[in-house]
Amino acid sequence: TEVITFNQQIRNFESRTLPELRSLLGKDLSSYLSRSIFAINTGGNDFACSCFDGTACYLPEFTEELLGRFTQQLK
Structure with missing residues (x-):
């Protein structure tokens, strides 16, 4: 099993997930994230x-x- 460090997971979120969310939600992204729960x-x-x-x-x-x-x- 490959271990991905928490720092790398943060970088992955910033470089992959956030751009995808921006393209889906546009200006509503901040509001969406402010109401989200991260586990x-x-x-x-x-x-x-x-x-x-x-x-x-x-x-x-x-x-x-x-x-x-x-x-x-x-x-």
Whole structure:
């Protein structure tokens, strides 16, 4: 299974999905997006690849780091 990073998913949304939505919705795009709900499922691969691969991982610190990165990505 190919893992696509969250940063790449954001770039894909900006370069592929938004232009398609603009062509479909035109000037109504902002209004449409402001009423939309985005569901995001992320972090599972980060934990699996980083904490459960046999290397030492302090879970509270790792979780805090992931949350910090995720917060920045959503801005």
